[in-house]
Amino acid sequence: MDRPYRITAIIGTYRKGGMIDKATREVLRAAEARRNAKISRIYLIERKIEFCTNCRRCTQETGENRGECIIEDDMNAILDEIDRSDAVILASPVNFGTVTAVMKRFVERLICHARWPWGANAPKPRNGGKDRHVVILMSSAAPSFLTRLSGCAAGPLKDAAKLMGAGGIDMMFIGLAAGKKHPSLPERAKRKARRIGRNLS
Numbered sequence: 001m002d003r004p005y006r007i008t009a010i011i012g013t014y015r016k017g018g019m020i021d022k023a024t025r026e027v028l029r030a031a032e033a034r035r036n037a038k039i040s041r042i043y044l045i046e047r048k049i050e051f052c053t054n055c056r057r058c059t060q061e062t063g064e065n066r067g068e069c070i071i072e073d074d075m076n077a078i079l080d081e082i083d084r085s086d087a088v089i090l091a092s093p094v095n096f097g098t099v100t101a102v103m104k105r106f107v108e109r110l111i112c113h114a115r116w117p118w119g120a121n122a123p124k125p126r127n128g129g130k131d132r133h134v135v136i137l138m139s140s141a142a143p144s145f146l147t148r149l150s151g152c153a154a155g156p157l158k159d160a161a162k163l164m165g166a167g168g169i170d171m172m173f174i175g176l177a178a179g180k181k182h183p184s185l186p187e188r189a190k191r192k193a194r195r196i197g198r199n200l201s
């Protein structure tokens with residue numbers, strides 16, 4: 001039997017059943033229809049993820065594999081899961097112009113995927129020849145085109161995708177997402193989410 005195609009969704013919402021959760025589930029439902037898909041959903045708010053302390057120890061290590069982070073929390077287990085994944089979904093509402101705080105905290109911890117020796121001005125992603133499919137999903141009160149045009153909104157998720165060794169990136173922005181307490185995913189967004197999900201192979 002073929003090895004399963006592993007998809008991990010990293011979800012930076014503060015509530016289940018909201019717009020970004022629904023969009024993520026729609027993508028996963030379509031992806032699940034494919035043969036032999038193994039799916040996992042990680043709600044960052046349910047995990048223990050400490051702040052990066054900027055000790056930079058993880059960035060001093062050489063090689064293509066991520067450097068070891070000395071903080072003892074759930075991050076290493078999440079990173080192991082991502083390492084085993086063929087595709088990763090990064091999903092976040094837009095709060096104050098960019099990803100949620102819980103997602104930002106997660107993204108900062110991805111610095112272990114970069115090499116940044118003391119003396120160098122900037123980090124360089126380590127990923128050598130990985131070809132992971134990354135999907136970025138964002139929801140906002142503002143119309144989707146404004147979020148798409150904003151350099152800040154998806155910036156941290158694009159950086160995260162690079163650090164994870166993204167081969168291809170699909171992006172989807174859902175605008176006008178804050179009108180209802182219990183929002184439903186608009187039909188157009190459903191169609192796009194299904195397309196993206198089917199494309200995960």
Ligand SMILES: Cc1cc2nc3c(=O)[nH]c(=O)nc-3n(C[C@H](O)[C@H](O)[C@H](O)COP(=O)(O)O)c2cc1C
Binds near residue numbers: 017
């Ligand atoms: C604290 C806070 C800040 C927000 N900031 C923005 C913002 O800067 N731009 C925007 O378009 N929407 C903003 N929103 C609206 C959220 O993006 C919207 O409610 C969210 O996409 C819904 O996602 P959810 O249903 O998954 O929770 C904000 C919402 C909250 C609660």
